[in-house]
Amino acid sequence: MDNGASSYRRFLAGDREGLAEIVREYSDGLILYINSFVKNICVSEELMEDVFVEIALKKHKYSGKSSFKTWLYAIARYTAIDCIKHHSHISDIPVDDMYELSDEADIENDYIKDEQRIQLHRAISKLIPDYSQVLHLVYFEGFSYAEAAGIMRKSERQIKNLAYRAKQSLKTELEKEGFEYEEL
Amino acid sequence: MKNYDERIESIFKKYDERLAEKKRRKAIILRSCAIGAGAAAVLGVGLTTYALRPPKKPASSQSGIIVVTETTSAETTVAPTSPSTTATQTTSTKQVTTTTVSTTATTSSSRKAVTTVRTTTVAARTTRTAVTTTEVVHTTTAYKQTTVMATTQTQAATSAAAGFTTATVTDTSNEVEWEMVYYGDTYKSTYEKCTVNSTPISVSQSDVGIFYDAAEHYEQLNSVGLIRTPCKLYTYKDYSPNYVCAVKKDGEDNYYLYHTSESNFGTLGELIEGTRFEDTLVLKEAYNSLSDPAEALMDAPSLDELMEVLSDTSLKSIYNLHLRNVHPTCSYTIMAEVPELGMTGEIILMKDAFYPKSGYISLQILGDKCTYDVGAEKVDKLIKMFA
Numbered sequence: 001m002d003n004g005a006s007s008y009r010r011f012l013a014g015d016r017e018g019l020a021e022i023v024r025e026y027s028d029g030l031i032l033y034i035n036s037f038v039k040n041i042c043v044s045e046e047l048m049e050d051v052f053v054e055i056a057l058k059k060h061k062y063s064g065k066s067s068f069k070t071w072l073y074a075i076a077r078y079t080a081i082d083c084i085k086h087h088s089h090i091s092d093i094p095v096d097d098m099y100e101l102s103d104e105a106d107i108e109n110d111y112i113k114d115e116q117r118i119q120l121h122r123a124i125s126k127l128i129p130d131y132s133q134v135l136h137l138v139y140f141e142g143f144s145y146a147e148a149a150g151i152m153r154k155s156e157r158q159i160k161n162l163a164y165r166a167k168q169s170l171k172t173e174l175e176k177e178g179f180e181y182e183e184l
Numbered sequence: 185m186k187n188y189d190e191r192i193e194s195i196f197k198k199y200d201e202r203l204a205e206k207k208r209r210k211a212i213i214l215r216s217c218a219i220g221a222g223a224a225a226v227l228g229v230g231l232t233t234y235a236l237r238p239p240k241k242p243a244s245s246q247s248g249i250i251v252v253t254e255t256t257s258a259e260t261t262v263a264p265t266s267p268s269t270t271a272t273q274t275t276s277t278k279q280v281t282t283t284t285v286s287t288t289a290t291t292s293s294s295r296k297a298v299t300t301v302r303t304t305t306v307a308a309r310t311t312r313t314a315v316t317t318t319e320v321v322h323t324t325t326a327y328k329q330t331t332v333m334a335t336t337q338t339q340a341a342t343s344a345a346a347g348f349t350t351a352t353v354t355d356t357s358n359e360v361e362w363e364m365v366y367y368g369d370t371y372k373s374t375y376e377k378c379t380v381n382s383t384p385i386s387v388s389q390s391d392v393g394i395f396y397d398a399a400e401h402y403e404q405l406n407s408v409g410l411i412r413t414p415c416k417l418y419t420y421k422d423y424s425p426n427y428v429c430a431v432k433k434d435g436e437d438n439y440y441l442y443h444t445s446e447s448n449f450g451t452l453g454e455l456i457e458g459t460r461f462e463d464t465l466v467l468k469e470a471y472n473s474l475s476d477p478a479e480a481l482m483d484a485p486s487l488d489e490l491m492e493v494l495s496d497t498s499l500k501s502i503y504n505l506h507l508r509n510v511h512p513t514c515s516y517t518i519m520a521e522v523p524e525l526g527m528t529g530e531i532i533l534m535k536d537a538f539y540p541k542s543g544y545i546s547l548q549i550l551g552d553k554c555t556y557d558v559g560a561e562k563v564d565k566l567i568k569m570f571a
Contacts, residue, residue, distance in 0.1 A: 016196065019192075019195070019196075020192045023188065023191055023192050023195060024188050024192075027188070027191055045186065045191075048191075049191065049194055049195050049198060050198075052195045052199075053195055053198045053199050053202060056195070056199045057199065057202055057203070057206075
């Protein structure tokens with residue numbers, strides 16, 4: 001499993017379908033990940049496109065030191081942070097209101113099939129950004145602690161601590177909504 | 185929400201547009217270079233004519249004027265129409281030595297003084313080239329000199345009208361000329377070096393802990409997590425509406441600079457506890473936020489490397505760097521403009537206040553933030569031009 005690296009190599013060789021395959025594979029996950037920063041699903045979708053345009057334009061930048069997926073998510077993180085810095089008004093929609101946005105519901109339904117996991121995702125998005133990001137990376141995207149550390153530019157130990165505290169926080173959040181912790 | 189095909193279509197559309205835009209900008213730069221070369225060729229004829237005349241007055245009385253004297257007989261040089269044709273069309277055997285007579289009396293206004301520095305720099309560069317280059321290149325240099333002189337005259341007129349002061353910094357090792365204009369005449373009176381606090385405030389581990397917890401919530405907006413070891417607060421300054429503090433981690437030489445928008449604090453602990461950090465600048469570390477973070481790290485890049493980055497953002501020709509005194513104590517902003525592209529960049533230059541060991545330049549272009557540490561030597565060179 002090369003996480004899309006071979007598709008990317010094909011794109012570098014001139015086959016546009018290579019990039020299209022990566023988009024199909026990762027666009028949903030990227031949107032949700034970026035959304036944990038910007039809290040706006042429409043902006044997240046735009047930023048996701050920007051991430052792919054970025055990797056398409058700067059073809060020489062991928063060195064292969066990390067997995068392609070890790071590299072992609074690291075760029076997504078920087079793109080999201082950059083967007084926040086330059087457009088601080090983006091997250092002016094209260095988090096509670098976000099759940100009513102149909103687009104987010106659509107993508108959740110498409111990408112996260114299981115109803116319980118959708119509830120879980122929504123609870124995660126109520127957490128502080130660092131918590132929601134680490135949970136998203138580790139538990140939704142299946143990154144290892146080391147890979148998540150690479151993406152979030154933290155040490156592996158920090159990620160472990162963060163994940164632990166994030167789970168504690170998530171537990172509290174879910175209990176507020178009537179979930180039993182054992183169900184997780 | 186778009187489906188996959190729509191997303192792919194949209195991505196490739198943006199991709200194609202960005203590629204086309206990149207090509208268009210390259211073409212504009214090439215075109216402006218060609219125009220500049222044409223102007224240089226025209227002015228080169230004028231310079232050649234001027235060079236054949238003997239000076240009317242003794243050189244010592246012509247303060248600040250470049251005097252071109254002919255040391256051997258010269259043939260008429262055919263002015264080329266572009267730099268690329270210079271090497272093949274010119275058959276000149278003339279050797280022109282350019283000298284500069286330094287200002288005999290330092291002028292009272294800083295504006296004139298800096299302008300003199302500019303002239304001297306140009307002349308020194310030309311003289312050096314004349315000694316080391318071949319005959320053909322020599323002729324090319326003469327055209328280049330002409331261009332610079334013409335630019336000087338034009339900008340001097342502009343400065344007089346707008347109240348700017350001009351200065352030129354030439355990096356002799358890289359052959360890159362940075363031209364600066366700073367605004368206002370009162371910068372000297374407002375310039376004040378910040379001194380590092382001789383008795384830094386010690387920060388306990390508990391302070392660091394407070395910092396860690398407080399910062400965690402905002403880490404998506406900055407990189408404040410970089411201070412997670414015991415450190416010392418050296419100073420903080422009020423740059424209203426922002427506050428800036430400098431911190432040195434134990435066992436490290438680097439200083440870290442943090443911007444806040446909160447009120448004044450007595451200790452780092454208080455600062456950390458009550459502050460929402462908005463931005464963090466780190467010495468000796470730089471990144472291009474839209475590129476691969478690992479590969480974009482640049483530690484003290486050379487000017488060549490800097491120019492390489494700039495060329496990637498279509499700012500290859502930095503012939504107008506405008507320097508503006510934004511923070512009177514220790515920080516300056518340089519605006520980089522490429523008028524025909526309608527682009528502006530920003531260079532924030534800081535010195536001494538937080539960086540006793542190293543100078544610092546932050547470069548921001550079109551919203552993509554690139555931060556570079558160019559080292560004390562180059563910053564010194566830049567600072568000396570206006571401090």
